[in-house]
Amino acid sequence: MSAVRFGTDGWRGVIADDFTFDGVLVVSRAIGRYLLDHGMGGREVLVARDARFLGDAFSRLCAGELSSMGLEPVLLEGVSATPACAHAIVSRRAAGAVMFTASHNPPHYQGMKFIPHYGGPAFSEITSEIERNIADLLVSEPRPKRRPFEGEEVDLSQAYLDHVRSLVGDLGRLDGVRVAYDGMHGSGGRYVKPLLQSLGVDFVCLRERPDPTFGGVSPEPKAETLRDLISLCERDGYLGLATDGDADRFGVVDIGGVFFPANRVLALLYWYLLREGKRGGVARTVSTTHMLDAIASRRSQRCFETPVGFKHLAKLMLAEDVLLAGEESGGMSVKGHVPEKDGVLACLLVVKMVSSTGMSLSALWEELVEELGFQLYSRRRDVECSSEEKARILARMEGEDLSSRFGLPVSKELRVDGLKLVFEDGSWVLIRPSGTEDMVRIYAEAFSPSQVDQLIARAEGLLEV
The missing domain is CATH 3.30.310.50 (Alpha-D-phosphohexomutase, C-terminal domain)
Known part of the structure; x- marks a missing residue:
């Protein structure tokens, strides 16, 4: 077995080439050793997966390996979104989670990452220790025995749905607001659909069913991969929403079929939350729009700049008064939520912004530009x-x-x-x-x-x- 590089996004590779069952065993054992070395042996360890090929088999193998080490794995039922898994860690005070996902990578990729107890991306010092454990195990135990997990799966989705709904609150006027949601055959439909239903939103769905092929495209919500959603919004006047493979990234299309880049969505959401009486700074990566800086300055709030990677934003969310943290690649979270990017929450906040103001995204953008006196x-x-x-x-x-x-x-x-x-x-x-x-x-x-x-x-x- 070749060396495994384990970073913030864990280990990713092509299925049956460099992402194999033997590799899953070694990485699972390395994560288990990290947890035991840090005194977390008596707490639950969640194991979850998105819609990718062999996710069920890989997750059961991982849970079995963790169980054999004396840990207490809890296998989540069905396909899960990464932010839902992160929320479950915090709500259950678990030691962490192993999430099987390659996010927005092409369908032939699989991946596994470790989410620590705080419910956000693993910091560099954590992944470095796990990577050292992997290197050691590749020498001492290159082919550990397979011990598939025989326990029952547990559905923890309702607590996450309740939490997101509490963050979003009342949507205000829903007259004329119709939503088209594109799940991109990932795990987001499991959460976005019931949330829209419970909030009384009139909506239709595209690519809602989980499919490991993702329809033959990479499940990344950008203009090039959302053509059907854009056409529907242009033709029938829907507000378009989309999430990626594991629902931690968002895509947004305005009424009329105008794709709104993440930079503009983040600026609008931060501006809207401040107008609604929320307070707190904004954290962005070095590659993300400076419109956020201008909005923060006008409202006497701080703006933090970090290297690329949500782990840096997560650290700030845990340490500072940050109302919104975001990156230009389509990840965001808000105060009161887990320090993990959440495409489901982003989509629902966009619906609330449009419904409560009675304005399209384009009209809101014009108002923001008028207030600032410029646009970027x-x-x-x-x-x-x-x-x-x-x-x-x-x-x-x-x-x-x-x-x-x-x-x-x-x-x-x-x-x-x-x-x-x-x-x-x-x-x-x-x-x-x-x-x-x-x-x-x-x-x-x-x-x-x-x-x-x-x-x-x-x-x-x-x-x-």
Whole structure:
């Protein structure tokens, strides 16, 4: 068996190639050892899965291995959303959970990750210890015995549904609000449908049934994968909502078929929550819109900036007064919820925002822009490159001053995650080599689409790929 890289998102791989039953046994034992070493042997350990191939077999194998170590596994019934699993950890005071999911990766991928007792992404010090355990076990116990779990599955979904409904509250006026929800054949339909029903929302569903093939596409809610939802919203006037494979990311389409990027949704939700009398700062990753900064500043709230990855936002949610935490890739959470991104909650908050104001997302955006006096446009460009080219780009970013190559005065240079240049006019560009793929991501935000395109073109020129 080859080495296993276990990060914040756990271990992911192609099924039957590098993601195997033997690997699941080793990683399960490494997680079990971590829990025992930290005195959590007497607490429950939840084991859950989304809709991916062999999720049931993998989760039962994991639960059996944890049980053989003297731990107390609880196998969750059916397909689960990652945020629902995270909530169950906190509500039951469990030691943590093993979640089988590869999130928005293509259908032939599977994955498993560890969610600690606080109900959010595992911090680096935790995953590093588990990874060391894996390396040790690959030498000492490369092929442990298989002990499938024979216990009953437990349905813990209702407590999560009740919690989300309590966070959302009354939707206000529902006249004229019709919702189209696209589950992308993931696990989100198990939660979004009953929530919409209980709140009295008129809705229709697309791709609601869990399917391990995800209809032959990667279950990532973006404009390119939501064409049917966009067409339905354009034709019939629905507000469109979508969640990814494990329902921790969201996608939103306005009435009229306009896809709303996560950056705009996050800005609207934070602005709306503050207008509703909520208080607290906002936490965003280095690649996420500065519209959040402007909203926080106008309301005398703090804005926190972190490296990319929700684990950094989770730490802030646990330590600071944060009302909303979000990232441009479609993850968010709010005060009072678990420090884990939640696409289900995001979708319901969007419905509440539209129903309680009686305004479309586009109309709300115009009002926000009028209040701020400006708007920012943002875009991301993924540039594929070889591992050697990525290493060369990293070395160049560390050894050269690239700020002068953009022809704009720089007010701030950040290197918390890649190279970010903030220019004096408020526009910015981020060059960030991926930590998991042979790819460099370029993010830019400015006051016009043409300025964004220009920043991205100049950054891409610097890469020389």
